[in-house]
Amino acid sequence: MPQRSYLWTIRLLGVVIYSLVFIFAHDFWQTGKAAVRGQPELLLFILPGVFMALVQTNSPLKSTLLMALWGSLLAALMLNSALFPSTNWLFLTAWSLSAIFWAGCGALLVRLLRIMLTLRS
Numbered sequence: 543m544p545q546r547s548y549l550w551t552i553r554l555l556g557v558v559i560y561s562l563v564f565i566f567a568h569d570f571w572q573t574g575k576a577a578v579r580g581q582p583e584l585l586l587f588i589l590p591g592v593f594m595a596l597v598q599t600n601s602p603l604k605s606t607l608l609m610a611l612w613g614s615l616l617a618a619l620m621l622n623s624a625l626f627p628s629t630n631w632l633f634l635t636a637w638s639l640s641a642i643f644w645a646g647c648g649a650l651l652v653r654l655l656r657i658m659l660t661l662r663s
Contacts (some may be wrong), residue, residue, distance in 0.1 A: 545577030553609060560590040564641060568621060587641045591648020606649035614638040630635050
């Protein structure tokens, strides 16, 4: 039973971290003055992906993508609640898909580093 509670705790912590990064990075693209500009704040989503890949060793990519999906839904609901100003749903959806992509890249980066370390030794 403790193993199951550990998994749920890690998954919930991953969703919370991802949601916090999402809301923190949301402030950057909400205040952007230019219509088209680069968004380097999306690279912050590599960090929750790396975290989930380091903690979930059995299926790092699957758990990262599920964490990112649930975290995006939670953050989108929080951003469109009464606490935050409403945003454009189309832009939020596109931005969420980019965030999920970068979280998956973080998990794949950890996997690549693990493969390289095992080949080296």
